[in-house]
Amino acid sequence: MPARAAQAPRRSAKGVRVEVVGKGLVVPWDIALLPDGRALVTERPGSIRLVSSRGRLRAQPAGRVATSARGEGGLLGIAVDPAFARGARFVYVYVTRGAGMQVRRLRFRDGRLRDDGLVLGGIAAGTIHDSGRLRFGPDRRLYVATGDAGRGGLAQNRGSLNGKVLRLTRTQYRGRTRSPELFAIGMRNPQGLAWQPRTGRLFATDHGPSGFDGASGDDEVNLVERGRNYGWPRVRGRRHGGFAAPVQVYPTTIAPSGAAFVTRPGSSWSGSLVVAALKGRTLRRLRIAGRRVVRDRPVLRGRFGRLRAITEAPDGTLWVTTSNRDGRGAPQPGDDRILRIIPPRG
């Protein structure tokens, strides 16, 4: 039995509770929960760490993925095959290899991960804007958020896989492909993908360009619909004439990364979209009504530094990673951390 899923977390009526699941990690970039309650966490230099279903971080990595990381690249997104519990013991990662970004498939056996081959290459890597979130949608297809690699024009070029949300069929991700669907184009550095419960709508975060002062910017949250163009680098922020406009813009740079919906009932956060912010050093909790963001509040502001990944566990807790050792933060003793966040009682 999944230990965590079997027993509901003890919620507080007063506010959010935070537990530290793991310490001393190096730029943990993404988290994927296995059906039995264990978690896999990528570290950007190339390790994959395993957290037991009792919440213990194993000292030895479950696997390593060779990477030629430069700048913001390295081992980034991770996602578990939707048929994992039925025997398809595959895990997918997004990684810098050579001059490009790749989606690779790994095989999980006896607590160890081993490379099972290339799924998708042909994506340019840069020292910036490598994006890299991988998520399976409710349609059981694999979505890959790719960055513009610092070359904005690629995002509008339909001959390039950069600056896009790509979608792969099962045949493609279980095998190998050169021609994923360009689900949406015109992205800059999207690092968060989340589907709203019931509606199945996909929301994605995107890093906007900073202003000349480095503080003002045009970070976006987008409602991502098939076939639409989100405008980068032709337009930015609220000025989106002719392109799909964001549902939320942050005029002060927060550098939004991971995103997850709170799908489980029983919390005052249920139904919210929660975004992890790097520069903003906070979570943002967004209430969405129809196609509009009707409320947007900071949570845990400044308490744990830069926040990168967020994933909802089967028990309704939110797992979040810090990113204070990525060269842009101020690491504290114990950084980087994996946090388990228990939303307040609803």
Ligand SMILES: [Ca+2]
């Ligand atoms: Ca845009």
